[in-house]
Amino acid sequence: MTDDARAPELRASDADRERVTEVLRDALAEGRLDMEEFEERLEATYKARTYGELTPITRDLPGAGGVALPTVSLHKEPVEQGSWADRIIGGEGSSSWAVAVMSGFERKGRWTVPKRFNCFAFWGGGEIDLREAYFADREVEINCVAIMGGMQVIVPPGVEVVVRGIGVMGGFDHREEGVPGEPGGPRVIVTGFAFWGGVGVDRKLTRAERQRLKEERRAQKLERKAAKSLDEGTGSHDGRPHMLENHRDRRHDRREQRREHRHERRGR
Structure with missing residues (x-):
């Protein structure tokens, strides 16, 4: 078949x-x-x-x-951070435009960003998430027009961002500009127009990557805790063996005193 x-x-x-x-x-x-x-x-x-x-x-x-x-x-395997050679695939995008009129739109997950993606929001908002996306070209353009609305472009680490939008009583976020991209990584150009609205750009890790880093930090913390406990148990800290020994001696003395006291009572 x-x-x-x-x-x-x-x-x-x-x-x-x-x-x-x-x-x-x-x-x-x-x-x-x-x-x-x-x-x-x-x-x-x-x-x-x-x-x-x-x-x-x-x-x-x-x-x-x-x-x-x-x-x-097209994309059966999960996207790995930094695997740009596998993520810049050429061809056409899976979605080339989006509109939100008193509503919202999302483009996220494993989708293919075209060479130019156009989006428009009027009294609404949109989210263009590129963290798990594939790219039709090494350089892509996200053209955002926000009228009394807002849009958010989310890029992963390693992506170079260039912002060329114009704002009138609104603005475009330039904070992620100037951060160098990784070798072979895509270049995202954010253009468009914002009137009484805004277009933000954020750089975030994927949920899977955040979880992986969290597990790494947790493992490192447990290793440090285990190493500290081992050091204390072997007496690597000054004075620790003597403190344990003195404590054992005091307990022994108290037991002997109680034993002698019982013998004295029996003798009476």
């Missing part, structure tokens, strides 16, 4: 369901779906377990022909 014949029976991942959700959000913003249809299809998306169940949800929407099946096995 060919791979194409097996594809509808393959189990869908959370990333596949998120790609379908993005198409539905775009269709809602464009007026192709009303809110009731959007909610029905969104519910069906989160209930879907296979690619065969996902495909009909967006079959009648433009640009959705490759949402589920063509991405069957």
